[in-house]
Amino acid sequence: MNRIFISFLLAVLFFSANTAFSQDKKTITTSFWVGGVCEMCKARIERAVDVKGVRNANYDLEHHTLEITYVPSKISIEKIHVLLNEAGHDTSVSKSTDEKYDSINSCCHYRELHENH
Numbered sequence: 308m309n310r311i312f313i314s315f316l317l318a319v320l321f322f323s324a325n326t327a328f329s330q331d332k333k334t335i336t337t338s339f340w341v342g343g344v345c346e347m348c349k350a351r352i353e354r355a356v357d358v359k360g361v362r363n364a365n366y367d368l369e370h371h372t373l374e375i376t377y378v379p380s381k382i383s384i385e386k387i388h389v390l391l392n393e394a395g396h397d398t399s400v401s402k403s404t405d406e407k408y409d410s411i412n413s414c415c416h417y418r419e420l421h422e423n424h
């Protein structure tokens with residue numbers, strides 16, 4: 308009798324833990340424009356969002372888009388844009404400060420390139 312009850316309890320515990328786990332793992336994949344011109348930009352952009360809550364990030368140099376998979380319960384999309392701005396990169400949503408932009412290598416100054424196109 309007791310053993311059955313314990314097994315039942317364990318089953319309930321396992322089920323609820325499992326539910327919490329799958330909710331926690333729910334991810335969103337999205338992509339948006341990020342200013343960048345070279346492999347150094349790509350590395351900097353991907354490193355900037357290599358934080359807790361981000362599962363995967365891939366910057367497409369040709370199209371200037373970042374595809375990112377993140378866990379919304381752990382990090383917000385707004386925070387992701389801020390991290391990119393802090394690394395010196397403008398996004399479709401928000402801009403980097405001139406100070407941060409100037410601090411990245413001059414060969415990475417994508418604003419000139421994007422203005423000319």
Ligand SMILES: [Cu+2]
Binds near residue numbers: 416
């Ligand atoms: Cu660059």
